[in-house]
Amino acid sequence: xESNIILALDVEDVTKALxxxxxxxxxxxxxxxxxxxxxxxxxxxxxxxSKFGEVIVDIKIADIPDVSKNxxxxxxxQGADGxxxxxxxxxxxxxxxxxxxxxxxxxxxxxxPGNADYISExxxxxxxxxxxxxxxxxxxxxxxxxxxxxxxxxxxxxVLSPGVGTQGGSYREAMESGADYLIIGxxxxxxxxxxxxxxxILSQG
Amino acid sequence: xESNIILALDVEDVTKALxxxxxxxxxxxxxxxxxxxxxxxxxxxxxxxSKFGEVIVDIKIADIPDVSKNxxxxxxxQGADGxxxxxxxxxxxxxxxxxxxxxxxxxxxxxxPGNADYISExxxxxxxxxxxxxxxxxxxxxxxxxxxxxxxxxxxxxVLSPGVGTQGGSYREAMESGADYLIIGxxxxxxxxxxxxxxxILSQG
Numbered sequence: 001x002e003s004n005i006i007l008a009l010d011v012e013d014v015t016k017a018l019x020x021x022x023x024x025x026x027x028x029x030x031x032x033x034x035x036x037x038x039x040x041x042x043x044x045x046x047x048x049x050s051k052f053g054e055v056i057v058d059i060k061i062a063d064i065p066d067v068s069k070n071x072x073x074x075x076x077x078q079g080a081d082g083x084x085x086x087x088x089x090x091x092x093x094x095x096x097x098x099x100x101x102x103x104x105x106x107x108x109x110x111x112x113p114g115n116a117d118y119i120s121e122x123x124x125x126x127x128x129x130x131x132x133x134x135x136x137x138x139x140x141x142x143x144x145x146x147x148x149x150x151x152x153x154x155x156x157x158x159v160l161s162p163g164v165g166t167q168g169g170s171y172r173e174a175m176e177s178g179a180d181y182l183i184i185g186x187x188x189x190x191x192x193x194x195x196x197x198x199x200x201i202l203s204q205g
Numbered sequence: 206x207e208s209n210i211i212l213a214l215d216v217e218d219v220t221k222a223l224x225x226x227x228x229x230x231x232x233x234x235x236x237x238x239x240x241x242x243x244x245x246x247x248x249x250x251x252x253x254x255s256k257f258g259e260v261i262v263d264i265k266i267a268d269i270p271d272v273s274k275n276x277x278x279x280x281x282x283q284g285a286d287g288x289x290x291x292x293x294x295x296x297x298x299x300x301x302x303x304x305x306x307x308x309x310x311x312x313x314x315x316x317x318p319g320n321a322d323y324i325s326e327x328x329x330x331x332x333x334x335x336x337x338x339x340x341x342x343x344x345x346x347x348x349x350x351x352x353x354x355x356x357x358x359x360x361x362x363x364v365l366s367p368g369v370g371t372q373g374g375s376y377r378e379a380m381e382s383g384a385d386y387l388i389i390g391x392x393x394x395x396x397x398x399x400x401x402x403x404x405x406i407l408s409q410g
Contacts (some may be wrong), residue, residue: 010272012279031211035268037275040249056405062267063240064317064372067215071240074217086267090319112269114295117334118327126323143262 004175005198006160008185009049014041020189021052027198029181030054030081046078056082056160060107062089065096072100077187080170084139087126088119094133103137106130108151111141111163123147127155137180142169145177154180164201171204209380210403211261211365213390214254217245225399226257235259235286238386251276260363261287265312267294269340270301275306289344292331293324299338308342311335313356314347316368330351332360338389342385347375350382357383369406371395376409 007028011017014037021031037045049055057080060193061068072083082103085094098104108130109115109123122139130138137158140151151160161179165171165187174182184201191197212233215221222242238260242250254260262285266273277288287308290299303309313335314320314328328345335343342363345356357364366384368374370392379387389406394401 003306010275012275026280035264035272036279039243039248039276039279043244052339059240059264060267064267064315064367065319067240070215070217073243074241081224088291088315088323089269090322090324092317092319110294111268112297114297117295118293118331119295121326122323128320162269196281 002048002158003027003029003198003202004181005201006030006032006181006183008034008058008162008183009189010034010036010185011169011189012036012040014045014048018048018052020194021049024188024198025052027195028053032056032183032185034058035108035128043074043078046075050079054081054086055079056103056105058078058084060084060086061093061097062086063093065092065193068093069096069100070184072097076100076102082136087130087138088122091129091133094130094135098134104135105137106135106140109140109144109147111143111167111169115141123151124154127151127157131155132158140181142174142179142182143167147167148174148177148179161162162185171201206233208234208403208407209386210393211235211237211386211388212393213263213293213367213388214394215239215241215390216394217241219246219250219253223253223257225394226254228332229399230257232400233258234386235261237261237263237390239263244374248283251280251285259286261283261289261308263289263312263379265291266302267291268297269297270297274301274305277302281305281307287341292309292335292343293327293396296334296338299335299340303339307342309386310342310344310365311340312344313360314345314349314352314373316348316372320346328356329359332356332362336360336362345386346387347379348372349377349386350374350378353382353384355357376406391396
């Protein structure tokens with residue numbers, strides 16, 4: 001089955017995370033590994049999850065260029081197929097991370113209400129910058145489907161879109177607005193039957 | 206000796222990091238543990254470094270409120286005395302992290318050139334928001350000492366200031382501009398004699 005779902009494995013329990021990853025490996029495009037797993041296990045978890053599919057590491061890198069580049073290098077050396085960086089920290093950071101990332105995704109806008117405080121003022125400029133710096137995609141929220149379309153148009157890049165499910169975004173609306181991949185976490189991994197839940201989501205498309 | 210230096214232990218090699226921490230423990234206010242150590246070792250490194258002093262964890266949390274709060278909880282449970290969050294992700298993120306952090310420091314402005322791309326437009330609003338949300342301090346760069354004074358005035362909070370040394374900021378200028386603590390990394394831990402280097406920096410004050 002062709003799936004455009006990126007499963008956010010935001011599960012602290014490594015055993016549970018790997019069990020879910022194995023169970024749904026054929027039903028997802030990639031796994032997103034974030035803070036909960038990395039903090040508990042260190043970066044070696046990347047290799048473990050890689051056994052079941054591509055891994056995009058999402059610790060929303062948001063440090064100075066030198067540190068951010070080192071982080072990307074460490075993640076890539078463990079087998080990360082992609083890394084996510086916060087565009088907000090600036091062009092020089094994105095440029096340095098680009099050098100060490102196999103695939104680079106830049107957060108242009110986020111799915112939570114606080115996104116409107118500061119980020120949304122800059123998100124169009126960030127999307128354009130991401131394109132200019134050779135990113136492979138941007139991250140833009142399914143909770144604001146109109147923004148997916150706008151930011152995709154500006155950047156011409158693939159859009160990875162979080163926010164479907166628990167946060168209130170709709171799979172169908174996000175897809176219709178031009179999202180290429182949907183990042184979904186809680187509504188899948190907290191389901192008693194993650195595989196069935198994925199099928200259910202995909203059938204809405 | 207009363208020291209206002211926070212040593213950024215951005216060293217990947219755990220053994221080296223702990224050796225330096227032990228060596229300089231009486232000469233620093235606290236240790237800042239960031240990505241390089243956390244990625245390699247997971248959060249258990251916080252307890253190890255805590256043996257030699259207070260630990261402020263700096264992975265510049267920049268995720269949605271729910272994830273950011275969980276990250277802060279995990280870090281605090283390992284003994285983090287303080288955590289650093291990116292203010293630009295918004296008030297709701299800062300509010301959630303506040304609930305789980307012993308001491309909370311909010312990045313209002315950064316030390317690298319890319320700070321001027323998007324963050325600097327928002328930094329004064331971020332500094333004020335940090336105060337309103339009960340942060341213990343803000344992070345503002347020694348590379349722009351005038352900004353330290355401005356952001357300190359707006360927030361009325363302690364200022365932790367990175368950028369002295371390798372990045373070009375001056376200890377004396379940062380102090381004169383109102384910085385309370387100087388976050389210094391490379392110029393100390395890359396020195397053949399970290400303890401002596403600290404004394405040298407402090408004697409400039």
